[in-house]
Amino acid sequence: MFKKILLATSGAPSTFGAARVAFDMAKRYGAEVVVLNVMGVPTKAFSHIVNDVRTGEEIEVDEEYRSWVEEELKTTFEKQIETVEYSKIVLTTGVPSREILRCAREEDADLIVMGASSGDSSVYRKGYPGSTLQKVAKAARCPVMTVHRETASYWGGFSNIVFATDFSKQAESAFRFALSSAREMGCDLTLLHALDISGKVLDQNEIEDQLIAARDRIRATYVPLMGDFKDFDIEVWEGVPYVEIVKMAREKSADLIVMAHHNHELDPEKARIGSTMEQVILRAGCPVVSVSKPDKV
């Protein structure tokens, strides 16, 4: 299922959780880890002058700088690199989201693992709306796993997966990924639909009716696809979707949340406030996988 895991990291502490999950999974499933570092964002001329992705300083990329960055990464992840059989470091310059997508395509990665935003680094957002995560999640051919903080990186395998559906086309791919992960790793799977009643005035009966309808829809949509897989629950909770998803993850002691990504809005101002996925990533205590394409599930 995971032959090649692409770990996109700036090398900053905010990505250590992601690194831990990526290497741990690689060790468990015998996968290769491709450690991608987009060193800097081009400023002018032929990309040899870049803003260092961590300091924002103007740097000239040459062999010396390259090997310094490589050394730094090797030192940072030294212990983890030793635990896996296959790994390599790829260094490049460019717009981070674009280069992550390029590398995933070149390497034919099965999973991209990244840290959530390390803050609103204006260094490489200048003139390009949308966060790195939003852009990668939208366009990646493979599932994208985000690990927001160290505590969200697990301590040994996955055992409970929460799959949150909005019944979109993309959710079908997300479901397939959740199901094959659950099978592969022997997890319990919770199928959740969070009924969005935020800002709506509904009477209790109406809510009850919609909950029943949603439950039926989950049953009709996903159960036929599960074959002999029996370790699943169906849940429908009403509220603000991201709150309900995070609550459910706590309730079930989930160590992985799987969702569909299909927000076409790349304007960070609009996407940020509206994106359930982004909110879940920021608040969940476990890694979150977003799936938008059917290729790698």
Add this chain to the structure above:
Amino acid sequence: MPEGKFCNKTPITTDEQLKATLNDKGGKQYYEEMNHLEVDSEKLWGTIQKTMKSRLKTWLEICAHCGLCAEPCFLYQVNGRVPEQVPSYKIQATLGQIVKKKGKVDNAFMQMCMETAWSKCTCCNRCGHYCPHGIDMGVMFSYLRGLLYGQGFVPWELKIGAGMHRVYRAQMDVTTEDWVETCEWMAEENEDEWPGLEIPVDKVGADIMYTCNAREPKHYPEDLAEAAILFHVAGENWTVPSEGWEQTSLSMFAGDWECCKDNVANVYAAIERLKPKRATGTECGHAHRATVIEGPYWMGREDGQPPVPFLHYVEWLAEALREGKIKIDPSKRIKEPVTLQDSCNYVRNQGLKDVTREIISYLVEPGYFVEMAPCKEHNYCCGGGGGFNGIGKYREQRNMALRKKMDQILDTGCKLVIAPCHNCWDAIRDLEEEYEIGIRWTFLKPLVIKMMEVPEHLLPKDE
């Protein structure tokens, strides 16, 4: 030491030389070597005799030193209006002297010429507009740059830039394979949202052939995707060439005449090969100047025209909007004060001033468009033209040069600037970084995509 390892009279022609020169951090050794570079006076005078034609000779001769070109020069304005920044002085003190001394000038003089040609002139040609004789110092400086390049006195980045064009036939290390792969990638990345989207490579007999700027496939391939989406929605029968797709010409900024011609020959060869009815390029100013305005002359074409009608992107877009191939949703029009940057290279050099305003009339709610003052063919350079943006050695002078555009934008009171030119876009981005005046800037493509009405049959089938 007559010739240096990096700084010499020989253009870069191999990838090894490129890498080695790039690894010379900031051109440190390069500029050190320049201090010992010998001037080949004979060659210099020989070149002048062969290439300096009646127009330039006349211009040098008839300049009356009246000073009417001073105020039109934005570099004169932002640098304290010192006499050393008057265009006629700048060219007379450099090219004028070289001609007077029949090429017998020394290293220090040539370095002064280099500094003048690349940090005191962006070849924006505004001065020529106001000269009572029509003397265009921008054209003369382009010529001087050629003489300097031939002698090895050229800023480090532009030596590399011209080398990139010679090695890769693109301003960045993007190979044919990289380019074709990027076309496939972008079509694939956007197929869900735009069913049927294609980026047809090497399609013979298309209605229009599209060329771009190597920075797009290299770093910002979404720009290519946006172009594809707009052609797709407009129902254009279009294509990109696998070879000859790079329209830009850092060699023009560097003064590498031989390479300039090769760039254009490469694009024209693609036109001859694919036989499109027309061609167009991306939102870039100097690329258009090189390929469409100067290119035909470099190629020695009798009619002074490219092989087929070659539109600037703004001409294509205006036409698509005019003919209703692309329709703008009136409710999505821009409803905030917005201004427009006129790119010298196709506004002053080709007079495309009305066509961009026509586009504005579709995109901006009436009453929200604010012109810069002055504008159209009288507009000032963004501050980063002619290669200025890319030269580290003259960064401070470039940052000073941005102040004119900054003042112009501040005077409009707009927070949004439409800049349909890569160089202007970059300069305005740097301007915000340097002076933090709180503006946003954009190309046209993403704006139009956000605002257009997509015909039902092009939408993804409902989920």
